[in-house]
Amino acid sequence: MSSQLPNETLSAIFENLSPSALTTVARASHRFRSVAERILYASVSIQEALPRASPTPTRTHTCASTLLARPHLADAVRKLSIRWHTDPGPREEYLPAALPVLRTLNAALRTLRALEQLELALGLAGAPLDARAVLDGCAFPALRVFAFSGVGRGALSPKLYTAPSAPVAWFLAGTPALEQLHLLDCYEAIELPPRALPRLQLFRGSAPAAASVLPGRPVRLLGLVGHEFVTERDLGRIARASEPVRGLDLSLMSVTPILLRDISRHLGGAVEVLKVKLALRHTLHFALSGISLLAGLSPVLGAFPALRQLDLSPTSVDGVGRGNALEESALCTTWARACPALRHVVFPSKAEWRRDARAPDLWVVAPADGPAAVWTRY
Numbered sequence: 001m002s003s004q005l006p007n008e009t010l011s012a013i014f015e016n017l018s019p020s021a022l023t024t025v026a027r028a029s030h031r032f033r034s035v036a037e038r039i040l041y042a043s044v045s046i047q048e049a050l051p052r053a054s055p056t057p058t059r060t061h062t063c064a065s066t067l068l069a070r071p072h073l074a075d076a077v078r079k080l081s082i083r084w085h086t087d088p089g090p091r092e093e094y095l096p097a098a099l100p101v102l103r104t105l106n107a108a109l110r111t112l113r114a115l116e117q118l119e120l121a122l123g124l125a126g127a128p129l130d131a132r133a134v135l136d137g138c139a140f141p142a143l144r145v146f147a148f149s150g151v152g153r154g155a156l157s158p159k160l161y162t163a164p165s166a167p168v169a170w171f172l173a174g175t176p177a178l179e180q181l182h183l184l185d186c187y188e189a190i191e192l193p194p195r196a197l198p199r200l201q202l203f204r205g206s207a208p209a210a211a212s213v214l215p216g217r218p219v220r221l222l223g224l225v226g227h228e229f230v231t232e233r234d235l236g237r238i239a240r241a242s243e244p245v246r247g248l249d250l251s252l253m254s255v256t257p258i259l260l261r262d263i264s265r266h267l268g269g270a271v272e273v274l275k276v277k278l279a280l281r282h283t284l285h286f287a288l289s290g291i292s293l294l295a296g297l298s299p300v301l302g303a304f305p306a307l308r309q310l311d312l313s314p315t316s317v318d319g320v321g322r323g324n325a326l327e328e329s330a331l332c333t334t335w336a337r338a339c340p341a342l343r344h345v346v347f348p349s350k351a352e353w354r355r356d357a358r359a360p361d362l363w364v365v366a367p368a369d370g371p372a373a374v375w376t377r378y
Contacts, residue, residue: 015039038076041067045081050123052087055097060084064101064108071111079117080109084150086123095127102133109138117145125154125185131168143175147182154185155226172196183209184225184252204249211237218242222267223249228256228279235266244270246306251314254279257300264303272306272341277314294331294347302338310335315348325365328353332363 019040048057060082067073082105086094109115120134130152148168167188172178173196181197183190183205189212203213204223211234214222219241224230238245248263248271255276278294294312301307328345332353336342345353345363352366 037070037073041073041076043079044077045079047083047085049085050087050094052093055086055094057084057098057101061101061104064104067108067111068104074111075114077112077115079119080112080115081117081119083119083121084123091124091127094124095129098122098124098129099133102129106134106136106138109134113139114142115140116142118143119145119147119182120150121147121184122150125150125152126156127151131171135168135171138171139174141175142177144177145180145182146172146175146178147180147184149182149184149186152185153187155187167191169196181205181213182223187226204252207231207234207238210234214238215240216242220245221247221249223252225252228254228259230259230262232262235262239266246270247273248275250274250276251311253277257296260297260300261303264300268303268305270306271304273309273311274304274307275311275314277316278312295334298334298338301335301342304339306341307339308341309344310342311346312348313346313350325351329363333361336363 023040044063046059046063048059050057067077109118118140122134131148134151152167167186167190168183169190169192172181172190173193175197177199178197179199180202181200181204186209187206189208192213194216197213197217200213200217200219202221202223203210203219204225205213206226207224207230210222210224213219215237220243222238222245245267248267250260250263256279260276278297301310328347328349328351331347332342332345332355335345336355343355347353353363354366356362356364
């Protein structure tokens with residue numbers, strides 16, 4: 001009976017199977033294999049732990065070799081995610097094992113012209129290696145999402161990293177469809193041609209990188225990473241995006257109220273969603289304790305007139321204390337006076353509060369089994 005079904009029907013059936021079940025199905029017949037393989041390879045995700053005692057990324061090498069040996073699969077791959085977890089410390093000793101695998105991976109990537117999402121976190125930051133080792137010669141005209149880290153200088157000081165570096169600007173210039181760009185450990189400016197990345201909507205990276213990418217591009221969702229200090233110059237350039245930044249994620253850096261105030265001067269007018277990890281104890285009055293530390297945010301939040309969603313869940317509970325329902329409700333009311341658009345607050349305790357639609361002055365706790373946190377756009 002199955003032999004009478006068209007491939008489109010088989011594909012619709014197989015798409016509901018788990019990867020392990022698909023692997024079993026692929027062994028049943030040559031026809032089943034041709035359909036199941038394309039589904040299996042449409043989305044490839046590899047995570048490898050690479051201790052120094054066993055530094056070879058075997059799974060990555062096997063996958064890349066398979067794609068090279070079966071070129072008919074190249075146009076099936078839409079998403080490729082590779083993450084290597086290396087040990088802390090100098091990464092140079094990983095290179096003898098990693099370089100041959102990177103050469104094979106690069107050869108495979110050159111064939112994946114239908115790729116729409118590419119995520120590479122290679123865990124080799126600080127080693128004398130740059131992006132060309134894996135991306136040289138690659139062209140992805142349909143690529144919409146690109147995440148790249150673990151190669152190049154990373155967070156090392158330029159004084160400590162003397163190897164020549166090729167930032168990814170040359171690669172990004174050839175990705176006209178890109179909508180999301182994640183460069184979590186790029187701490188330098190990216191010199192893009194003015195017409196590059198015309199569709200970019202989301203950027204996540206350091207302030208210097210953001211300051212070089214956002215001007216003239218329609219980035220509405222921004223995530224900053226790195227140090228507590230952001231220069232006025234960088235903030236001014238970030239504000240020159242062709243669209244106002246409406247979603248701001250500061251959960252991957254420690255943010256003082258002073259920095260939040262500086263950010264508000266440049267970006268605050270349009271931000272509707274703010275996710276932030278606060279660093280409070282060193283910046284507010286020493287006499288404050290517990291959740292009362294958060295009361296000092298009212299003047300800062302007032303500089304975000306469009307703010308609807310405030311997520312403080314990345315903030316350490318140890319840093320601000322665990323408040324009770326009465327304290328959290330009172331803070332919501334206080335903040336809403338400073339920021340009338342506010343509708344949804346998540347505290348460091350992970351408790352979610354929402355403004356009652358029928359009684360705007362009333363804040364209610366979202367049930368534990370209720371809807372997920374609203375911050376889903378990142």
